Amino acid sequence: MNHETESMNQGRRDFLGAAAGVSAAAVAPGVFLHTPVANAAPRTDPVTDVHRxxxxxxxxxxxxxxxxxxxxxxxxxxxxxxxxxxxxxxxxxxxxxxxxxxxxxxxxxxxxxxxxxxxxxxxxxxxxxxxxxxxxxxxxxxxxxxxxxxxxxxxxxxxxxxxxxxxxxxxxxxxxxxxxxxxxxxxxxxxxxxxxxxxxxxxxxxxxxxxxxxxxxxxxxxxxxxxxxxxxxxxxxxxxxxxxxxxxxxxxxxxxxxx
Amino acid sequence: MKRIVYREWLLQPQRYWGLLAILAAVIAIGGLSALYMEHHGHWVTGMTNSVVWGTPHVFAVFLIISASGALNIASIGTVFDKKVYKPLGRLSGLLAVALLIGGLLVLVLDLGRPDRLLVAMTTYNFSSIFAWNIFLYSGFAAIVIGYLWTMAERKGNYLQKPVGTFAFLWRLALTTGTGSIFGFLVGREAYDTAILAPLFVVMSFAYGLAIYMLVLFYTFDADGRPIGPAMLKRLKNLLGLFVSAVLYFTLIYHLTKLYGAKNADIETFLLISGGLYTGLFWVGWILIGGLLPLGIIYHPELSQRRDWIVAACAMVIVGGLAAMYVIIVGSQAYPQEMFPGYTVIQFGAPGDIGGQVASYYPSFPELLLGLGGVGVALLITAVGVRVLQFLPESLADRDVDPHATVRSSA
CATH class of the missing domain: 3.30.70.20 (Alpha-Beta Plaits)
Structure with a gap:
């Protein structure tokens, strides 16, 4: 029973790991392309009045x-x-x-x-x-x-x-x-x-x-x-x-x- | 002065239901027009990015300012203690609420997103006169309904003066607010002047009274109630005063604009070269809406005759709509002057009008929506006078005694 659970968990870990890798590969170019320049903040931060x-x-x-x-x-x-x-x-x-x-x-x-x-x-x-x-x-x-x-x-x-x-x-x-x-x-x-x-x-x-x-x-x-x-x-x-x-x-x- | 007895409108049922059916049809057509414009978008109207407010606004603003003007009759009786006007008060209040609802409906149904009315009612920007007006309009309706209660309910009579005074002040604020919608627009040459606020106030006096008189005459004639010649004279003289005031403020408005060299072009446009708008100004606003009614009202013979006074009232209303058209549409059609001393040769793509007068032709749906608003106002009035006691049984001079005020003060 325990062995079965462990092997299932291992399988899930492998799957999640692979999924994370694929996701990272897909997202990375976007992240790279949108690397902030000119000290701009990520878009989740509120806009400030530092700039006009x-x-x-x-x-x-x-x-x-x-x-x-x-x-x-x-x-x-x-x-x-x-x-x-x-x-x-x-x-x-x-x-x-x-x-x-x-x-x-x-x-x-x-x-x-x-x-x-x-x-x-x-x-x-x-x-x-x-x-x-x-x-x-x-x-x-x-x-x-x-x-x-x-x-x-x-x-x-x-x-x-x-x-x-x-x-x-x-x-x-x-x-x-x-x-x-x-x-x-x-x-x-x-x-x-x-x-x-x-x-x-x-x-x-x-x-x-x-x-x-x-x-x-x-x-x-x-x-x-x-x-x-x-x-x-x-x-x-x-x-x-x-x-x-x-x-x-x-x-x-x-x-x-x-x- | 005799005790005034109010009675429901005793029009024959078939005539009454016929009237309601006609009004319901006008409203239904107006509603379908609004649905059509809402479904397709405003491209089916005559409106563009240059003329953004069209015929619906002409009707809406006219009805809204007339609403506050219609309340004047009640105010004269209550606030200024002119007893002869007291019997006229209830109809005045009813008409005020009815016209306001009609106007507001047109305004709301012409929004790009009328489905977001709830947003407008819950999200406010208090630097906007529009936002104030949402309160001024809804407050007006509530106050006038309370005012009507103080007039109709004996137990509430003692509150009539304070509530009436409050309603009077509120209505002045309302029309000032409506005029300021235009008066505070700094970016358009025809607006950007504080005089639009008092101009709208006197316009409301005239248009509201003209509508009031027509409704009064029609309802009284329809079930054979008398209106005495002294009462008639009083009302038409009041109309004459208000129409004169409109002409005076119109003169001052244009003199103010003419004095500044920078406004010479807009004045030339409105007064001389504006085509339809110039025509509507001189023929509609000034002649039909001002000089001709004044000629009738102060004519020794014509002024004695009811049908001529009715004609004068109708002219004031037609002139009022023409005035609204010139103020609202004409002022937008004129290109915004951004580059003084330059001629604009090109402004975007060929049809993207900026440097030249924008064209605007009212589409049928716009017109029908506007008329639908008039229908709503009249339907509310017709139902109101039928089911409740708004109309006095008689306005014969012996019943209302025009000299009561003189005697009581002597």
Missing amino acids: WGLLVDTSKCADGCTACVDACDTENGLNLQAKPHGQDELKWENQHAVWIRKVKLQDNLTGHVTNLPLMCQHCEHPPCVDVCPTGASFKRADGIVMVDRHTCIGCRYCMMACPYKARSFIHEQVDHKLTRAPRGKGCVESCNLCAHRLDSGDVSTACAEACSAEGHQALIFGDLKDPMGPLRQALAKTPSRQIRQDLGLNTGVRYAGI
Whole structure:
């Protein structure tokens, strides 16, 4: 009886050992790939205010006709998976599907100078969208990222009324395809979250800035506004920059040079 | 002043049930429309990421502010001791609750996730005026029901003044809160001004009274109850005062905006070049909702005639809906000005409207949902006056004695 139990236990130990080995082999590359860089915390830890993430857009480097940042954002956040509902008008759909970042082209009324720039959620320190949200679904993380908790968003769209940058999108249609890292559902509001899933995995980058660099433009610099030695603060120190709707005093996390 | 006797609405059964059937059909169609929009998503509506609040909000906000305005009649009787208004108080309270419920239903059914209403009722962010309004609206309904009890129940009569005063103050807060939903939005040129709060308050006075008068006339005519000419004159003069106040605050709103050079473009849009919105402003808000009713109300002959006063009330309501459309939809259609001194040549993909006026066409389901809310308000009123004693038997001058206040104070 005892021998039988022992041999059974041995068999179970062997099985568990093998299973653990297989699991470790399967998980290890993921762990290795997500090895924290730039002292980022594992994603189980709460976000702290040690960092404040932001962007600098150098409009002089933003190329006319280039949509690399928009395309990269679409792929990164599954925005390219949105499908136009059958029978919907093409132009109307352009104004109904979710857009997190858009290219804007401006002409100076006096001089005629043309400027290109990407426009996304400006990640304000004092975000109007967070102030007006009745349920607190629109919130600002400790690290300055403004985003939407899609479990408590009731789809009232008051944040969209309040946002001075037209940065938010309402999901007008049934969503059939989405990415795990960017959940999306009909009837909720969403906007750029500075690729929070990357940051939470320890990857200090955004898809848009990465794509802009890959194109060789370097018009988008992502980084920590609180790190004086970091690339963002270094770039901000060298270049005069301003905020869009600076008059509102929102202290945006996204700054622009050349406008 | 005689003792006021209240009686249930004695409309013939077939007419009454016919009325209820019509209202039930309107509500059912509104409900099906909401279901349709909820099932498919908002892409079936005219709403986009530029115009995020459409026709349902026009109806909802109109009904909600009218609700607080409808309560004014009761307040004038209770809070300001105008005895001649006392017989009108019960209907005023009932209509206030009914309009509020109708408006709130439309608002809730237009949410992206109406199934999460429980979240809205349990998770609050108190820096949001919307969150305050959830309390202001539900509190309003509760207080007015209590107020109605003090009016109807002899044992509660002594509480009428304090409860009525509280209800009056609450309703001022409610409409201020509703106006502030728009007034505190700093990112849109047409909003971002505190004057929207008092503008909404005076609008509520006018629209609430216009609806009240139409309901009063209809219910009284339907079962042959008299309304005396002095009472009629009093009500229409009050309407004239409120409509004038709306015009005054509208003027101040635009003068405030016009004074700042940075608002020149939005004012040009609203007043001159905005197409449908400019038309709705001048023809709907100002002419039909303001000048024409005033012309009738103060016309020496037309103002004596009930049918013309009814027309004036209807015009105020039509003008009110036009005003809401301009304030809510027109202000969103106008592109947000993020780059002063620049012309926006391109803003995202071609249909992704940012630098130009956004198009919005109300879809049928939106319109039907809005009308469904009106149906709910009228159904509650129709049932209320039928089963409970809300309507006085007579508003003939000899019964309500318009000079009672003068004599008692002399």
